[in-house]
Amino acid sequence: MPKDLRAATPDEQLEEVTRASVDLHVKEDLLAKLRRSYERQKPLHVKTGFDPNRPDLHLGHSLLLTRMRRFQDFGHHVVFLIGDFTGMIGDPSGKNITRPALTRDEVMANAETYRQQVFKVLDPEVTEVRFNSEWIDRLGSEGMIRLASRYTLARMMERDDFKKRFKEGSSISIHELLYPLLQGYDSVALKTDVELGGTDQLFNLMVGRHLMKEYGLEPQVVMTGPILEGLDGVNKMSKSLDNYVGVNEPAKEIFGKLMSISDELMWRYLELLSRRTLKEIQALRAAVAEGRQHPMAVKKDLAEEIAARFQGAEEARKAREGFEQKFSRKELNVEELPVHQLSRGGAEKLLLARALAEAGLADSATKARTLIGQGGVRLNGEKVSDSRAELGPGEYVVQVGKLKAAKLVVG
Numbered sequence: 453m454p455k456d457l458r459a460a461t462p463d464e465q466l467e468e469v470t471r472a473s474v475d476l477h478v479k480e481d482l483l484a485k486l487r488r489s490y491e492r493q494k495p496l497h498v499k500t501g502f503d504p505n506r507p508d509l510h511l512g513h514s515l516l517l518t519r520m521r522r523f524q525d526f527g528h529h530v531v532f533l534i535g536d537f538t539g540m541i542g543d544p545s546g547k548n549i550t551r552p553a554l555t556r557d558e559v560m561a562n563a564e565t566y567r568q569q570v571f572k573v574l575d576p577e578v579t580e581v582r583f584n585s586e587w588i589d590r591l592g593s594e595g596m597i598r599l600a601s602r603y604t605l606a607r608m609m610e611r612d613d614f615k616k617r618f619k620e621g622s623s624i625s626i627h628e629l630l631y632p633l634l635q636g637y638d639s640v641a642l643k644t645d646v647e648l649g650g651t652d653q654l655f656n657l658m659v660g661r662h663l664m665k666e667y668g669l670e671p672q673v674v675m676t677g678p679i680l681e682g683l684d685g686v687n688k689m690s691k692s693l694d695n696y697v698g699v700n701e702p703a704k705e706i707f708g709k710l711m712s713i714s715d716e717l718m719w720r721y722l723e724l725l726s727r728r729t730l731k732e733i734q735a736l737r738a739a740v741a742e743g744r745q746h747p748m749a750v751k752k753d754l755a756e757e758i759a760a761r762f763q764g765a766e767e768a769r770k771a772r773e774g775f776e777q778k779f780s781r782k783e784l785n786v787e788e789l790p791v792h793q794l795s796r797g798g799a800e801k802l803l804l805a806r807a808l809a810e811a812g813l814a815d816s817a818t819k820a821r822t823l824i825g826q827g828g829v830r831l832n833g834e835k836v837s838d839s840r841a842e843l844g845p846g847e848y849v850v851q852v853g854k855l856k857a858a859k860l861v862v863g
Contacts, residue, residue, distance in 0.1 A: 457493055457527035462486035469522050471730055472723050474651050475676040477661065482673040485645050489528070496645040498523045499531040501584070501638060503539040504562035509569050510696040511725065511758070512680040512689035516648050517573035518725055519677060523646070525727075530579050531642060532570055534563045537585040541631050569699050572762045587641040588634055599633055602666045603659065608632065611655045636660035644672045651676045680724060683709055685717040703759040703767035707775055710755035715747045722754055752776075778857070789849065791859045801842035802862055804831070804850075811860060813852045820852075828853050 460468070465486050470476060489496050500516045524530045539559040567581060591599065608629055609615060617624050632655060639647055639660035649657050657674040664671045679688050682695025689696045697709045713721065722733050739745035752772060760768035792811040796802045805820035808829070814820035821839040823829055829836045830851040843862045851857045 457495060458490060460526055462490045465490075465526050468729060469519065469526070470675065472678060473519075473675050474678050475654050475674065477658065477674040481671075482646065482675075485673065495528040496523070497529050497531065497643060498646040498648065499533050499639070499642055499644050500648045501533040501535050501538075501635060502566060503535040504559050504566050508565065508691075508698060508700060510689055510691065510698045512682075512696065514573055514699060515677050515680055515724055516650070517570055518727075519648055519675075521573055521575070521727070524575055524578060530574065531644075532574060532579055532581050533638060533642070534566060534581065534583050535635070535638075536560060536563055536583045537588040538631060538634050539563075541627055541634070572699055582642070584634070584638050584641075588637065591637075596630075599637055599663075600630070602663055603633055605629075632656045632659040633663070636663040639664055639672050640667050640669065643669060645670075646673045646675060648675050648677070651679065678724070681717065681720065683713055683717075685714055697758075699762045701762075703763035703771040704774060706759040706762060707755045707768065707771035710758060711751060711775060713751070715751070718747065718751050718754060721758075722750075726754060726757060728757075789857055789859045791861060793861050793863065795863055796845070801844050804829070804836065804841040804843055805839060807843055807860055807862070808850070808852060811850075811858055813850065813856050813858060823852060 462483060466479075466483055470479070470482070476482065485496055488494075498520060500520055520530050520532070536556070536559050539562075540556060563583070571579070609618060611632070614624060614629075616622075635656045636659035638644075640663050644660070644664075647657050647660055654674070654676050657672075657676070661671045661674055681687070682689035682693060683697070684693075684695045687693050687695060691698075697706055701709075710721070719733070719737065722728065722736070723730070726733065728736075736745065736750055740747050740750060752775075755775075756768045756772045759771050763771075794802060794807055794810055803817070805814070805817045805824060808814040808820035808823075809817040814823060820829075824836050824839045824841065827835055827837060831841070832849050843860070845862050848860045848862070849857070850860055
């Protein structure tokens, strides 16, 4: 009997596995599958495919893994599919140009890093890892032609990115039209009950649902999740925007970055990333609203949970203790602070606001003056209130807000 398959009712499972989902085709089908699974004690087959086109993952990439883990915790069978064949084509989703193809060596090198990283979320003991070259390589020329006959060009051109590129006269290569078919065929080969993906994958996932019907199989349920906002709470989490949390970063970095998010974004991250149930999160919200719990404590718990997931419980505990010693208890280890050498430029003194900007502790001198005026800056442990404050030659320990501190050496 699969472990924990009856730990929750089908309705309770539905609430948890669909939380914060964007597209769900079809909810009634998913509930029927969950009920059948519950009654027969037979786990659902749930898959998510990743093309290994980047070597490192961040929290945004972990959203799908987190949703997979929820299914896994209910006893369902999870398949982590590495698109080693499709990765050499390159998913055209959301692209206005043909994506450069990767070599098999590049794909396999990236795939190995994926395997190392995904098990920081998924349970390695019960996760099945597959490569789609297993069945696509066996298709051969005849099989590929027969697969292509299962879908029309008219329907393929309904895809937003293809439609846009065609209208603009941009190039669309034939192999790009094959990508959704090959991804859809993955579901046929694995006889998937549920496939998960990002919102940009909806078309491809629905092709899988269509192909399963074509091959006489019960169609999979398709579920997409949202795009995770970065630390700024505005833009998509991205390394290029430097608003990301990498899953391979040290626990100290993960914890510190998550402590920098706004209280509003904290609730969003709790819903999308935390292993807490929705009922537990709702109880936390009520406790904060009624003054029985401080949002800072909730944020620390979230930061420790995420840091522990990727770097282990002990490292996460140390990260929390270090943070509390440094910021909550106002104890700074001066020896660990970054040092910034600043020049007065021939003047007798240097404006503190300018020093903060030059040291990267504020976006600009104007922003620094605002922070000083709001009481958000401490100099050698003392709050500074004069936005025109100046620094003579010497060394200073400066704190900006709750998360930034440095030693300034003014020469």
